[in-house]
Amino acid sequence: MPFHRRSFLAGLSLLAAAPAARAQSWPAKPIRLVVPYPAGGSTDVLARVIAERLTATLGQQVIVDNKPGASGNLGSDLVAKAPADGYTLVMGNNATHATNQSLFPNHPYDAAKDFAPIALVAGVTHVLVVHPDVPATDIRGFVAWAKAQGGKVNYASTGNGSASHLTMELFKGLAKIDLTHVPYKGTAPAVQDLVSGQVSTSFQTMPSVIGQIRAGKLRPLATTGKARAPALPGVPTVAETLFPGFESDAWFALFAPAGMPADIVTRLNGDILKAMALPEVKDVAAKAGFEVITSSPAELGTFVRAEIEKWAKVVKASGATVD
Incomplete structure (x- = not known):
């Protein structure tokens, strides 16, 4: 075999071995x-x-x-x-x-x-929760009630552009309901005003409201995953009740x-x-x-x-x- 061909093939072997060698040597710090x-x-x-x-x-x-x-x-x-x-x-x-x-x-x-x-x-899934004073006990009832209020229902979010804000905007558009957005500076004040009844509803992450749900201070109507949340197996998803494919x-x-x-x-x-x-x-x-x-x-x-x-x-x- 000519020398230049041997050198070429040896070079190819080195190139092929380079990724394996790099993976073995990384990380070095x-x-x-x-x-x-x-x-x-x-x-x-x-x-x-x-x-x-x-x-x-x-x-x-x-x-x-x-x-x-x-x-x-x-x-x-x-x-x-x-x-x-x-x-x-x-x-x-x-x-x-x-x-x-x-x-x-x-x-x-x-x-x-x-x-x-x-x-x-x-x-982590979001949960549509309402204050216990809201007469709706399921998501269909909530949509019907909200439509009847004519834009007078306030909803909390954890800030303008937050996941809780955009999730509700997505839901509003699909449900064709008019809700008034009340943005808060974070989860804690939003949930506090939900519990006190200053606002009627919100989409919040499961960890932020599961305690209040279990204590009866908030009522869950739906979750936003593909499947029901293990922590709330009795609560249906938005996708299975109203809007197939809804996920947030x-x-x-x-x-x-x-x-x-x-x-x-x-x-x-x-x-x-x-x-x-x-x-x-x-x-x-x-x-x-x-x-x-x-x-x-x-x-x-x-x-x-x-x-x-x-x-x-x-x-x-x-x-x-x-x-």
Whole structure:
């Protein structure tokens, strides 16, 4: 065999072996997992569970770094612009990687193009709740009652452009009802005024209202997942009662900067799926009100693009914007 041909074939062998060698040598230093929200929130809780498991699996510390600001845009943009070497990741969600793109006029990154999707990790359903003084006991009765009120019914959200706001706007459009939006600065004050009767109704995440539901302080009418929520098995979904296909769960997923080597993406995905399948991880998630939901990188990428398109229509119809 001529020397130049032997050299060429040897080069091909080295190229073929490069991804495997890189996957084996990575990680060679600690990994930064950015949480674009303050410590203690839902995204942070999930990130810390995953960071602990990945630290044990990868043999390098995975450090959670809280970078809150601009409804999650600040920390997410930091990761979008970081080197795609596997050492900077972000725990994103339906806000950072779907709705924010339409809500912010000068959004700093493209949620679909500037990230390498790694894996979905969990979801949490919303619940349509009403104050006990509302005469409706089911979702059909609520729609009929709201129509009869002629726009006098107030609903709470956790802020302009929040998931609770956009979920109700999506529901309003389908149900053809007129409700008055009352935005709050977060979940706690919104739920407090719901319980006191200052506002009549709201879509809230399961963890934020399950205690009040069990105490009889709020009445659940429907949930927003594909299937009934395990925590409220007797409460039907919006999809099964009124609007087939209706879905508005909050979700959480891991992303890296676009261009990260595919072999590292594959390894991370496999390690995350194994971690989320552990009984103790599922138990922690369930107690916090989450449902473990995982995916392949390709499935997550397709899901994110669909979410961006879906919520862009809702944002446009609602007129919501965040400066």
